[in-house]
Amino acid sequence: MLSHDELALLEAIRDSGSLSRAAARLGKAPSTISHAARQLEGRFDALLFDRRRYRLQLTPAGQLLTQEATRLILDVARLSQRVKQVASGWEDRLHIVTDEILEFEILLPVVRAFDALGSGVNLRITHEVLGGTWEALREGRADLVVGATNEPPVMPHLRWFELGAMEWVFAVSPRHPLAKIAEPLQQNEVIRHRAVVVADSSRNVGRAYGVLGGQPTLAVPSMRAKVLAQRDGLGVGWLPRRRVATLLKSGQLVEKRMADPREPNVLYVAWRSDQEGRALAWWLEQFRQPRLAKRLIQGLDMHDHTE
Amino acid sequence: MLSHDELALLEAIRDSGSLSRAAARLGKAPSTISHAARQLEGRFDALLFDRRRYRLQLTPAGQLLTQEATRLILDVARLSQRVKQVASGWEDRLHIVTDEILEFEILLPVVRAFDALGSGVNLRITHEVLGGTWEALREGRADLVVGATNEPPVMPHLRWFELGAMEWVFAVSPRHPLAKIAEPLQQNEVIRHRAVVVADSSRNVGRAYGVLGGQPTLAVPSMRAKVLAQRDGLGVGWLPRRRVATLLKSGQLVEKRMADPREPNVLYVAWRSDQEGRALAWWLEQFRQPRLAKRLIQGLDMHDHTE
DNA sequence: ACAACATGTTCGGCCTCTTCGAACGAGTGC
DNA sequence: GCACTCGTTCGAAGAGGCCGAACATGTTGT
Known part of the structure; x- marks a missing residue:
């Protein structure tokens, strides 16, 4: 419908401003070019060339066609590249969804290593909270999820393995009223104080983990924000133990033993076994390495950057 | 590089799930289809068909190609339409720029009439203030300007005609200090009070018409906003007489005679004589009709909508 | 003004690529 | 097992692209 040769023809005519020169540039006979030009006009049922003057020129319609055809040919070239890529086993794109409690910084070197492969795969990394992963x-919005919490649900073609377990600590600011209550804390003491919860802006405004019914809440956009909020005494709740180790040691957060403690949380890596590409396999291989898994589970210990 | 026939082939294979049926649907011999399919694979240097099972299937690469090719073919079809349109004299798109003092509402029925022609021309109507038109x-951002003020500048291929003259009135809120000053107002009396000016957010933050040097200003986004601001006593300045006739009559604005009055402003319709298309000609014909010109010049008389 | 040159078109013939039909091997279903 | 479908290979026929020759028209140089 619009071959590469035809575009080359149009471009040659536009640039050289003559059929003969276009023919010379393309290494074909002038008669061939003339014939092809007329055929092109017939196909589009439009006057593409202004033959009134000595050297013919592109009409506005011809200019439009040339300009847009250039764009189209680029599109086709990119498509060709993508097709080759998929045929060689690499996905066209890979969508990785992590739970929000995993920190993106830890994935950065892995992304860099993936880029170094030169696969051409379009990487898309987003995060979700709670069951969103x-x-x-x-729903097909993710090809691979990392750090999913709770038990894997029933789902066709689902495969998974465990990434590790995350330990939690109930901690409050030393200036918070709960800091002075005798341990272990009972539910009826905690419920009077506001809980800080991580909530997604778009989906899943519903349930939150470790929050008691009827308890007031402060919803913040990330686990990092939750740590900061609790450090400043804006509310209470469970925090990943390894990420607040330094804050606990320096006394900016105080651990409070609870009457019913929170069990360590198992985090999963999961994917769908249909359409396993090379990029997916590569990422699974990375997450199976204990060193990366451990770093993801532990997270970044938060120092105080405000002083 | 990717013809319409080849797309039809891919789609037929995807939908029928077999080469023979695809051949039957396309009205060709099965051998032809087989040959074409292999050739397509050779051109893209990729396995597009999975021949391991009895009836062949599209590989992921083949699916990607089919899906994207459908989109491409649509693009080409649209392009073909646009080329035909341009060849038949209609522009691909027409960019009309009006001065901000003209009200868009008055153009609405004209736009509707233009749509009724079914030309397919993409209309783009924006406005500018002062010399922006x-x-x-x-700069080629406009194919046609309406309501341009001041004398037409020198410009190659420029053509224009007069739309009409707009009369101005210096008016203030009855609660404004200037309302009680004896007429005619002198410059040194006006300069002490803030002027309301219409300013573009992006370009041309510079000069404004009828504002004295050193006078404080309040810049608002439109002439409509300027009228409202002056009615509420936020500042002073010149207003189109016909648009504030009702406000003057009801006493919400008070006319003040000036020591040096503002002459009526001639508004122009202008365009470039190169590349005159049918859409441009149609719009020029509309603006040459005295009735539309008069309505544009007069604008919409502003009633009080706040009570 | 005239010659030399450049440009675009038409026409007949050559050649490549597409298409077809026939034949064959392989897989499927009753 | 038999009838059927499916995909492939191969040679022949046909269509379309391409070339060179010839020609009409327009431009440039002297």
Whole structure:
């Protein structure tokens, strides 16, 4: 419908401003070019060339066609590249969804290593909170989820392995009223104080983990924000133990033993076994390495950057 | 590089799930289809068909190609349409730039009439303030300007005619200090009070018409906003007489005679004589009709909508 | 003004690529 | 097992692209 040769013809005519020169540039006979030009006009049922003057020129319609055809040919070239890529086993794009409690910084060197492969795969990394990761996998918004919490739900073609377990600590600011209550803390003491929860802006405004019914809440956009909020005494709640180790040691947060403690949380890596490409396999291989898994589970210990 | 026939082939294979049926649907011999399919694979240097099972299937690469090719073919079809349109004299798109003092509402029925022609021309109507209209024409951002003020500048291929003259009135809120000053007002009395000016957010933050040097200003986004601001006593300045007739009559604005009055302003319709298309000609014909010109010049008389 | 040159078109013939039909091997279903 | 479908290979026929020759028209140089 619009071959590469035809575009080359149009461009040659536009640039050289003559059929003969275009023919010379393309290494063809002038008669061939003349014939092809007329055929092109017939196909589009439009006057593409202004033959009134000595050397013919592109009409506005011809200019439009040339300009847009250039864009189209670029599109086709890119498409060709993508097709080759998929044929060689690399996905066209890979959508990785992590739970929000995993920190993106730890994935950065892995992304850099992936880029170094030169696969051409379009990487898309987003995060979800709570059950959002499983939903993303189920609904096809994700090809691979990392750090999904709770038990894997039933889902066709689902495969997974455990990334590790995350330990939690109930901690409050030393200036918070709960800091002075005798341990272990009972539910009826905690429920009177506001809980800080991580909430997604778009989906899943519903349930939150470790929050008691009827308890007032402060929703913040990330686990990092939650740590900061609790350090400043804006509310209480469970925090990843390894990420607040320094804050606990320096006394900016105080651990409070609870009457019913929170069990360590198992985090999963999961994907769909249909359409396993090379990029997916590569990432799974990375997450199976204990060193990366451990760093993801531990997270970044938060120092105080405000002083 | 990717013809319409080849797309039809891919789609037929995807939908029928077999070469023979695809051949039957396309009205060709099965051998032809087989040959074409292999050739396509050779051109893209990729396995597009999975021949391991009895009936062949599209590989992921083949699926990607089919899907994207569909989009490409649509693009080409649209392009073909646009080329035909341009060849038949209609522009691909027409960019009309009006001065801000003209009200868009008055153009609405004309736009509707233009749509009724079914030309397919993409209309783009924006507005500029002060000299912005001439600049837009000079820089190719506009194909047609309406309501341009001041004398037409020198510009190659420029053509224009007069739309009409707009009368101005210096008016203030009855609660404004200037309302009680004896007429005619002198410059040194006006300069002490803030002027309301219409300013563009992006370009041309510079000069404004009828503002004295050293006078404080309040810049608002439109002539409509300027009228409202002056009615509420936020500042003073010149207003189109016909648009504030009702406000003057009801006493919400008070006319003040000036020591040096503002002459009526001639508004122009202008365009470039190179590349005159049918859409441009149609719009020029509309603006040459005295009835539309008069309505544009007069604008919409502003009633009080706040009570 | 005239010659030399450049440009675009038409026409007949050559050649490549597409298309077809026939034949064959392989897989499927009753 | 038999009838059927499916995909492939191969040679022949046909269509379309391409070339060179010839020609009409327009431009440039002297």
